[in-house]
Amino acid sequence: MKICRTIAEVRAVVRDLRLSGQTVGFVPTMGALHAGHMSLVAAAKAENDAVIVSIFVNPTQFGQQADLDKYPRTEEADCAMLEAVGVVAVFMPSVEIMYPDGAETIVETTKLANMLHGLVRPGHYRGVCTVVTKLFNIVGADRAYFGEKDYQQLQVIRRMARDLDVPTDVVGVPTVREADGLAMSSRNVRLTPEDRSAAVVLNRSLIAAETAARTGATIEAIAQTIRDTIETEPRARDPHVDIVQALTLAPVSGRPSGTIGIMISAAFGPVDDPVLLIDQREITL
Template sequence: MIICRTKAELKEQLSNLRQANKKVGLVPTMGYLHEGHASLLRQARSECEVAVLSIFVNPLQFGPNEDLDRYPRDEKRDLALAEECGTDIVFIPSVEEMYPSKPLTMVIVNQVTDRLCGASRPGHFDGVGTVVSKLFHLVAPDRAYFGMKDAQQVAVIEQMVHDLNFPVQIVPCPIVREPDGLALSSRNVYLNAEQRGQAVILSKTLQQASEWAEEPEMTVERLQAKVKVELSKASEAVIDYVELLHYPSLQAPEAIALIQSIKQPLILALAVKFGTTRLIDNQLIQAAEVNEHVQNDDEVKAAPGNRHGSEPELCR
């Protein structure tokens, strides 16, 4: 496994591979790796001849009152897990390497960022789009792998790739969960015992909501209201948002629309705080078209002994 810390080193290592027409898969992360990231790396390794992992805590996607400074980091463990998964190249740049000066150019994706985390974390997806576009230029992957836990991020990146004609295939990958259903997240490590016990209400409520959505008279606004009531049963939970939206456009259906009358795929997305820890989760509903290339996330569980309370995607 080759470790690159500069753009020049990365370019040198990739140049020979490109000349040999090797198919390259990229897994962009912010580190603190775990079974969720491992599932992305294993898929990249199985589908591509070269698996590239990037580890970079991107300051552009953190707001002024967010947890950039305390975001968990463990390079030694990250490298061990990456090697275990058969990763070929790990790119670990410094902030100074990625941004030698304050960037004057940002990649801004509109409309799909208007709601959910885009609304509650202004500027967040501008930072995501900018750093991912830089990584795409530096690595030039054939495929890039992203976890569906941050489904909005997947939608944003897919829109960016479409609009800017990046020659890369985006591969959405299923959510990886703890045995009790909690989605893996790098921020789970912040939860105390009580909060950790209560946090499973997110996945349990999403499962219930999938059943409620099948009721003939269930409307969009009624489902959202029922989910909020259910989440509120956890005393530590503070709801940021509960939204049922079209996917991947992330536009809102009519509030009074019967869910069973909506033919397009929908996503039920949640963001809930437990203390200072903000968790997100989601469930695709009526999503046959979407799920053609995304495995049912409820079937993907973290391997015992290889969980670090973390999540399989770039920015969470």
């Protein structure tokens, strides 16, 4: 497995793969890899001849410097995991390479990035969209793989790729969960054992929401079911619920039909240093 620190190095790897007639799958990550990330790699390996993974903790998508500083960095362990499953190359650029002095261009979906969770995390999806566009341009893969756990992020990236005629296909991969149902996330390592146990309430609320949806509940009743379930856990704070149309993220009301996306979040841990966890479920009625 080749470790690429520069744009020229990773482009040379892709060029050689193309010359040998191979298709390329790409998995962008911020490292601290877990089974959820590896499910993306597995999906990429199943559909492509070769897989490239990027590891880059993107500063432009963090609202607080403290969150950026605390983000786990486990480069050696990450590379060992990727090499073990046959990844061809890992692209690990510095901040200076991705954002050289004088860089001023941003990429933003003007609507999708500034609604729902984008209101809670202003600028977050602009940072995501900008770095993903750069990575797509650098790697030039046939397909790129993203988890469905961040439902809004996936729709933002899909919209960006469609609007800018990006030739890389964007592929969503189902959320991977722990045995007790908690969605896998690099943030989970920051939870105390007590908060880790409490966080399962997010998945429990989504199960209750799906049951309500399939028994004829309205959108408003489904949202209340989620809030009521989360509020049974005293360690969960500031629950947030959005129920939208799939793909467009348009708001819905009344009795749902077709496919809806449910996005939830809640904070755990100290008030002055919370861990914000997100989860989602897509339901077709």
